[in-house]
Amino acid sequence: MTCPHCGASVSNHERQCPYCNSFLETKTDDIPNSAFEARGQQTRPMFQAQGPDTPQPLLIVLSLMIPFFGIILGVIHTSGGHPKSGKLYIILGALSFFLISCGTFLLPLAFSAFSVFSAFKS
Ligand SMILES: [Zn+2]
Structure with a gap:
């Protein structure tokens, strides 16, 4: 050449x-x-993010539905050159994980505590 x-x-x-x-x-x-x-x-980088650093609506929904997917996606995007949308996916994943934890553990706990409390009251 x-x-x-x-x-x-x-x-x-x-x-x-x-x-x-x-x-x-x-x-x-x-x-x-x-x-x-x-x-x-x-x-x-392991993954080179394509296009501008703007969060994708589909990936936002997936991050909210599958918490670990959102966190992994966020880490990949942050290391791949999209720190802004990467952070958003991590936050959404963590938020979703927190909400699912509340729904799985805290709500039944609160409900049973309320049942015990009302049983004592009557
Ligand atoms: Zn030359």
Whole structure:
């Protein structure tokens, strides 16, 4: 291939032009981590979030319905470059987990406590 910056012929394995030191764009998706580091990113993220950092309505609903899904989704989005929507999914997942916990443990407990209380009263 030829260097797009200076026109020198460079080996296909080179990521950097030996003549002008400019980085060569490779068209394959299989770019090693060192190429990402050279472009200013520390490590290649496990998941690269696509598009703008706006919460998706479908994922919000899923986070509310399945708490652990929301928390995992939030962690993935936060590490994948969407900290704003990632935090929202985590908060929604935690909120949903809290509400489900209330419904599962606290409401029957409160109901039985109320039954015992009214049984004593009569
Ligand atoms: Zn060059």
